[in-house]
Amino acid sequence: METLVLQALSGLASASSLFLVASGLTVIFGVSRIVNFAHGSFYMLGAYLAWTLVTSLPRGHLGFWGGVIGAALGVGLVGLVVEVLLLRRIYRAPELFQLLATFGVVLIVQDLALLAWGAQDLLGPRAPGLRGSTGILGMRFPDYELFLIVVGPVVLGLLLLLFHRTRWGTLVRAATADREMAAALGVNQRLLFTSVFVLGSLLAGLGGALQVPRESVNLHMDLSIIVQAFVVVVVGGLGSLTGAALAALLIGELHAFGILVLPKITLVLVFLVMAVVLVLRPHGLLGRPQDRAQPATGGAEPVIGPAPRPLLRLGAAALLAAVVLPPFAGDYALSVLTEIAILILFAASLHLIMGPGGMASFGHAAYFGMGAYGAALAAKWLAAPMELGLAVAPLAAGLFGLVFGWFCVRLSGVYSAMLTLAFAQITWSVAFQWVELTGGDNGILGVWPAAWATPKLVYYYLTLTLCIGATLLLRRVIHAPFGYALRAQRDSALRAEAIGIDAFRTRWLAFALAAVMAGLAGGLFAYAKGSVFPTFLDIPRSVDALLMVLLGGVQTLSGPIIGAIAYTGLQEQLVRLTDLWRLLLGGVIVALVLFFPQGLAGAARARWETRHGDA
Amino acid sequence: MLRVTGLSAHYGRAHILDGVALEVGPGEVVVLLGRNGAGKSTTLKAIMGLVPPSAGSLRFLGREIAGREPFEIARLGLGYVPEERRIFHDLTVMENLEVGRRPAPAGMRPWTPERLFALFPGLGALRDRPGGRMSGGEQQMLTIARTLMGNPRLILLDEPSEGLAPVVVERMAEALRALKADGLSILLSEQNLHFARQVGDRATIIEKGRIRWSGAIPELMAAEAVREQYLSV
Known part of the structure; x- marks a missing residue:
């Protein structure tokens, strides 16, 4: 029984971390319809930046938390650059092209990270004040994991407030539903899209930064997290924050218990669940059909004729x-x-x-x-x-x-x-x-x-x-x-x-x-x-x-x-x-x-x- | 106020608009009449920048707006009410209005939700209703109200009477007359001549992307041959 509770708790902690990353991805997709492969790279950058900041700033609360926040902001800045220089030019391109472009960013970030931080795994310090553990049902559970369990719902709440209680959020939701109509009402989407992308990148960076006390920072973080984040976003329903939270919970707990019950097929399990969800609910748990969806390759296709001589x-x-x-x-x-x-x-x-x-x-x-x-x-x-x-x-x-x-x-x-x-x-x-x-x-x-x-x-x-x-x-x-x-x-x-x-x-x-x-x-x-x-x-x-x-x-x-x-x-x-x-x-x-x-x-x-x- | 000259537009290789010219003066209601597919909606969309014009000049308040982005055109004081209404379905009535809100130009009494609820009495009771769960008539009122929240000097109104019950059309005509009395200029695209003559000052007839006739509404009512040729179904 005690093991089960602890397992459930550690499932919650990973669900929380997963949600941070997935929320940024789903927010970006909801507005810009861009499937951002580079989101995992932003997560990795967040971890690396946080490692650098936390290890070089003076020890203590200010140094650690300042480093985490600074890393998130830094990644937001990187997101800004990527959006303005690259994505802004291809919002009208077919989805797959956007994917290709963001994959290009993945490759670039991989080598830049290698240049800046080297190939070896980096171990960061643990969070001040959260180094210990708490007794739960007679067993010890790390304080930092408890902290992570709290972070997820807090971020979800803040994001929901942002989207439903501010003018910016209302405009974002309007542009998500119908970009053209929002523009005809005087909404400058460019600014809106940029700000959403920065927000999403910042969340990915925060997710990465918060992993530093948990695991080593390495060059494989990007692809391993992006696949999981994709699963969460798709299972939850593209563009749905609450859906992403639900899906993160589902996947997090599945992992935690899957390891207990069926250690051999944990990897399969997650994707099996995704397949089942999509077969039963083609738009994810809380997703809806896209309002004005573009065909996968965009517009009318040219006729294929015989090849010229x-x-x-x-x-x-x-x-x-x-x-x-x-x-x-x-x-x-x-x-x-x-x-x-x-x-x-x-x-x-x-x-x-x-x-x-x-x-x-x-x-x-x-x-x-x-x-x-x-x-x-x-x-x-x-x-x-x-x-x-x-x-x-x-x-x-x-x-x-x-x-x-x-x-x-x-x-x-x-x-x-x-x-x-x-x-x-x-x-x-x-x-x-x-x-x-x-x-x-x-x-x-x-x-x-x-x-x-x-x-x-x-x-x-x-x-x-x-x-x-x-x-x-x-x-x-x-x-x-x-x-x-x-x-x-x-x-x-x-x-x-x-x-x-x-x-x-x-x-x-x-x-x-x-x-x-x-x-x-x-x-x-x-x-x-x-x-x-x-x-x-x-x-x-x-x-x-x-x-x-x-x-x-x-x-x-x-x-x-x-x-x-x-x-x-x-x-x-x-x-x-x-x-x-x-x-x-x-x-x-x-x-x-x-x-x-x-x-x-x-x-x-x-x-x-x-x-x-x-x- | 708005002067359109030589406006042309294409969808692919098909010519949709061919040298359209029209003019709307301050406080004037001009009705763009024509059958289905004549080019009425495209004219409005081209003015708004939603369909890129291939040639022609669009002058609004003395400024050239051809080639500008829709949001810039909207911010200059041109409002657009689409035919399909395009309410944001997940947003409440109040939120839909919020999306349209823009600061009023100096000297203009700004529109507020309260003023709009006075103009469209049905909407006031629905403040927190999501746009997707409203009747067609209510949505039509909301889409106009939403555009008015931007405090435009002129609105482009695309077939507001389409698909509405006669009593709702009457209320719509009343609201438009009130707006006109308030000094708003309107370019209205219509097929419904009965509705057009209730609110319009002048009419312009478009067919196959070209302007065929222009004149005052009473002139149009007198010219049976013109109505027969371009408007009868």
Whole structure:
């Protein structure tokens, strides 16, 4: 009994911390509709800044609390800079672009933090006056945790007062509901959005700063908190403060008790709950459908026509080069080329659901990884040869695509994207935690190609054939009646249904087909590397796929191909050139979002069309 | 007070407004008449900066406002009441009014919720009612009241009689006459000729994005051929 109470209390303390971060995220989303990936980075910055301030200021109450407040304010200032320099310019851009831009900020902050604070974990001092513990039911509970339990509800109360009892709050709520109408009434949204973003960043910074006495400050805080914060915000309902509080409570307690009851699947549990909530309540616990929601990719999409002749010639020349030149390439170049071919298929498969399908996926790595693990597990447990493994990979991924897709394609916009993320995290957690089957963090080694395909050049040609074949098949699908139906339901699900298209089934099949193709890419990747690891299905890999598609341009068929080549090439070069490749890559991403909002292929097409008249 | 010349606007490649010209003097009520899709709403939105004009001049109180942002135009004293009303559903009546509140220009008696409740008697009892739980007529009163809280010199009023019961339309006409008596200028877009002649001084007829006829209301009532050609359904 006593353990249960203490466990519940520590659940409350983590719920409180989680709420601080999630509240900022949900407030920002509610007003600006921006899904801010960099929110976790602000949290991390808050922790680092607080560590620096608290350790350099004189010890005592003033030094500690002054440091915490100062860190929160400092992060608010960083938020101000990010909003004014970057986000303000892209409020009208499609949601995914905003996500991409904020992910660029994540990369930049990671390297800046590394430069400023170094790679080692930092331990901060404990809070003065809260170092001890209090006896509860005969057991000791840390005072600082009790303090955190109080902070969450206090912040919630203050925020509710701010939003419901001040003119600023009333204006923010009005602009949240209908930006244009608020503007027509003389409300300067720019100022409003900036102030909201600063407030949200400040809350993230405060959340991070308050963690300093609890845990070490390190460079992984950003991604680990952002995923949890996303879960809380989505489960609570995007934009709902009370919802976020409820969800934080739910997730916090789930963690606390999950560890007692089912220590093996704590990671899965959280995402399972998110999936269940979204299936039962598509807009989260307290969320509502967005008033004037934008489609995921914004506005009317350009019609996809056959490629103009010069582009075909260019593509043919590139393909010819890919076939003729490799015999003269070294082993390293061959592995890079093999990887690029695989990533082209991976990007093209995601493009099918994002471009023509109009759906967003934050978890496409799940199917890539599922293919890789399918092949590796078949090799490990069934001693399956490569040929069989390469057949198992797309089938396994497709099967999961059918199951997960059945849930995901029912939702729309950010919720759907978050559900794909949840499923991806579930598969990741299984690969990570089910050590007996998957080897956990150590992965599965010894996944080698068949003897005939072992030479790097042969394996390259095998990969090239399968990947280019599959990519061309995907293009064919887009130009087939199924592709028309897919685009029709994207542009107007209602009208598509009215002419007899089963929008749900169309989306579902597209999702499964994309999973099959991603699975094939994953299988090829497993044999290329000789091993599989949980990183094959983690978030950074999903983000890679997103980046490739968005970099190339969502609404062009050559986009994913160009994006995959550009992204892999860029990353490869940057890693070789400098230790600060994240900083540079982040900078490039931000620049691309600002200057090429249609992606590389999109920008090229726009130039082509202005020069040759509108096609 | 407001002078529009050569105003054009496009949605994509479609020409929606083609050289629209009209004028509203101080304390005047001008009715923009025309059938569905003639370009009435777009004219009002273009004046307000909600649809970017592709050509033309918009002069308000002697200043060029074309190309300015909607919130700046609103702050110069131009109010906009949209056709769809666009009440903030989660906000109460009082909060909706608060969003519209702006300081009054010198020499003008500022609008207060109390004054507005006198003008629209139905609203006073609903102060704390969320906007989403009001009838269509109540919402229409609220959307006008909300715009008046900005103390505008001129309001753009988009089809206020649409979808309202006849008795509510009568009350609306009464309120508009009171506003006019108070010195407010109004540019009113309408399809309902009966309503238009109760409140309007002058009429301008728009069809397919072009101005076809302008004149005083009595002239329009006399010109049966004009009404037949542009307004009859």
